[in-house]
Amino acid sequence: MIGAMQDWPLLVSRLIEHARTNHGDREVVALAVEGGTVRSNWRTIADRAHRFGSALETLGIRHGDRVATLAWNTHRHVESWYAISGVGAVAHTINPRLFHEQIAYIANHAEDRILAFDLSFLAMVEKLAPELTTIEHYILLTDRAHMPANSSLDLLCYEDLVAAGDPDHAWAVIDENSPAGLCYTSGTTGNPKGVLYSHRSNVLHAMTAASGDCFAMGVNTSVLPIAPMFHANAWAIPYVAALTGAKLVLNGGNFDAPTLHKLIIDEGVTLSLAVPTVWLSVLQYLEKSGGNLGLLKRVAIGGSAVPRFMVEAFQRDYGVTVSHLWGMTEMSPLGTLGTLCPRVSAMDEAERIDHQLKQGRAVFGVEMKIVGEDHAELPRDGKAFGRLLVRGPWIVSRYFKGDGGDVLDRDGWFDTGDVATIDPNGYMQIVDRSKDVIKSGGEWISSIELENAAVGAPGVAEAAVIGIAHPKWDERPLLLVRQKDGASVSKESVLAYLDGKIAKWWTPDDVLVVDDLPHTATGKLLKTELRARYKDYKLPTA
Numbered sequence: 001m002i003g004a005m006q007d008w009p010l011l012v013s014r015l016i017e018h019a020r021t022n023h024g025d026r027e028v029v030a031l032a033v034e035g036g037t038v039r040s041n042w043r044t045i046a047d048r049a050h051r052f053g054s055a056l057e058t059l060g061i062r063h064g065d066r067v068a069t070l071a072w073n074t075h076r077h078v079e080s081w082y083a084i085s086g087v088g089a090v091a092h093t094i095n096p097r098l099f100h101e102q103i104a105y106i107a108n109h110a111e112d113r114i115l116a117f118d119l120s121f122l123a124m125v126e127k128l129a130p131e132l133t134t135i136e137h138y139i140l141l142t143d144r145a146h147m148p149a150n151s152s153l154d155l156l157c158y159e160d161l162v163a164a165g166d167p168d169h170a171w172a173v174i175d176e177n178s179p180a181g182l183c184y185t186s187g188t189t190g191n192p193k194g195v196l197y198s199h200r201s202n203v204l205h206a207m208t209a210a211s212g213d214c215f216a217m218g219v220n221t222s223v224l225p226i227a228p229m230f231h232a233n234a235w236a237i238p239y240v241a242a243l244t245g246a247k248l249v250l251n252g253g254n255f256d257a258p259t260l261h262k263l264i265i266d267e268g269v270t271l272s273l274a275v276p277t278v279w280l281s282v283l284q285y286l287e288k289s290g291g292n293l294g295l296l297k298r299v300a301i302g303g304s305a306v307p308r309f310m311v312e313a314f315q316r317d318y319g320v321t322v323s324h325l326w327g328m329t330e331m332s333p334l335g336t337l338g339t340l341c342p343r344v345s346a347m348d349e350a351e352r353i354d355h356q357l358k359q360g361r362a363v364f365g366v367e368m369k370i371v372g373e374d375h376a377e378l379p380r381d382g383k384a385f386g387r388l389l390v391r392g393p394w395i396v397s398r399y400f401k402g403d404g405g406d407v408l409d410r411d412g413w414f415d416t417g418d419v420a421t422i423d424p425n426g427y428m429q430i431v432d433r434s435k436d437v438i439k440s441g442g443e444w445i446s447s448i449e450l451e452n453a454a455v456g457a458p459g460v461a462e463a464a465v466i467g468i469a470h471p472k473w474d475e476r477p478l479l480l481v482r483q484k485d486g487a488s489v490s491k492e493s494v495l496a497y498l499d500g501k502i503a504k505w506w507t508p509d510d511v512l513v514v515d516d517l518p519h520t521a522t523g524k525l526l527k528t529e530l531r532a533r534y535k536d537y538k539l540p541t542a
């Protein structure tokens with residue numbers, strides 16, 4: 001016997017149709033790449049998505065074809081995103097911050113048939129085009145007035161296609177397990193690998209993301225996802241905003257603190273999401289300008305660990321709650337979120353913040369466990385740490401085209417590559433990436449914890465810790481710090497600051513003040529590059 005309820009495929013197009021029907025006049029506001037602000041709403045976004053969808057079909061796009069975008073978070077990107085998946089094709093969001101060779105590799109690997117891109121990337125795409133072997137059409141995401149007079153490419157104009165599109169177009173009726181989106185991992189080693197999201201996985205993920213202990217979004221929310229759509233779907237916000245009828249605020253290609261701050265104030269933003277480096281610059285700007293954060297109630301921070309001073313500054317100085325989250329491209333991206341449960345809420349402030357610094361509790365739809373070297377599960381005691389494995393309906397089952405072979409174990413668990421603890425209240429804490437943990441005298445030192453402690457030192461803007469070969473201990477930590485403008489940081493000042501804040505044996509064997517630290521295209525410290533740079537470094541203790 002099977003249940004007797006309706007079969008209603010979970011399609012991404014349902015989200016935009018729901019927003020059109022029930023939240024049609026709720027605003028979508030975007031800073032345009034051409035300059036100025038575009039004020040739209042869900043009805044208009046949905047109508048234009050349909051028109052663009054019909055244009056894609058006229059251009060020959062069919063079920064399963066890949067259509068790539070190279071674009072910031074804008075209204076046109078949201079429209080084209082929904083249009084591509086809506087016609088049954090795959091929205092392949094490419095990260096424009098990748099090296100050119102990586103972009104060419106990714107577009108060719110994905111066999112993208114169309115590339116739709118922002119005006120800001122015109123020169124880059126013209127240069128890349130000879131390397132792109134499968135693109136049949138280039139669409140510039142702009143209006144007629146901004147089309148270039150000369151280009152080496154045969155360009156189609158987005159607004160022309162929308163204007164000529166069919167207003168009565170209907171979305172494809174397809175199986176909910178059909179692919180909807182494609183995102184390549186940033187790949188700190190080897191070639192990037194594609195994660196192929198399905199309609200079903202995206203809709204289920206959005207439903208959980210909207211819920212109370214996740215983003216707690218509703219029709220009264222005004223949300224600014226600063227996390228880009230090319231990085232794990234802007235953490236699903238363009239989906240969740242449509243599902244809940246939230247006002248969607250988009251920052252275009254603007255990541256400077258004054259612009260973000262103005263947007264938060266002007267658009268009554270109540271929830272915003274970004275990586276720690278973005279919030280660092282916003283907090284520094286506020287410190288200088290003396291402003292406030294208006295109606296902002298909550299910031300969701302993830303992508304790398306949130307430092308303590310950031311939680312304290314948001315909550316104490318601005319009355320904004322921090323939701324620390326952890327996830328990855330392979331997880332759509334949501335895995336855990338640091339909402340306080342009653343037992344933790346009852347603790348004193350310092351302990352509550354200790355818990356907020358952990359990466360959080362599993363959301364519904366994500367199973368997780370930690371395992372030791374022998375693959376046996378470790379206790380949830382907050383002390384034992386091991387490889388973090390996950391399982392669930394929006395977690396990758398294999399990379400696109402089978403790259404990397406089998407990525408699940410016998411029981412269907414995916415190894416995240418992170419090393420973590422889980423405490424008795426269910427809070428997971430990332431100790432390190434398994435590749436980055438420092439193995440000293442048979443014990444592990446967490447590079448992340450050391451970095452978090454070091455960024456609290458006066459004058460330190462950013463810190464990175466890597467393991468350096470040591471004749472006695474196997475590896476010992478080397479701390480690299482970048483100082484804030486005008487500061488004068490020294491090895492002695494940093495070590496004096498760390499004294500008493502970390503276990504004695506974790507104390508870095510050396511501290512170097514450097515001009516710059518390398519980052520990946522998604523803003524994470526590029527440890528492989530640092531390890532290569534300091535491969536032959538001799539520690540003073542060696």
Ligand code: AMP
Binds near residue numbers: 333359418
């Ligand atoms: P990506 O797929 O580029 O989003 O990278 C995912 C990886 O980023 C995870 O496996 C973690 O190593 C790291 N990461 C994400 N969120 C956090 C966080 N809140 N704290 C520490 N590391 C994080």
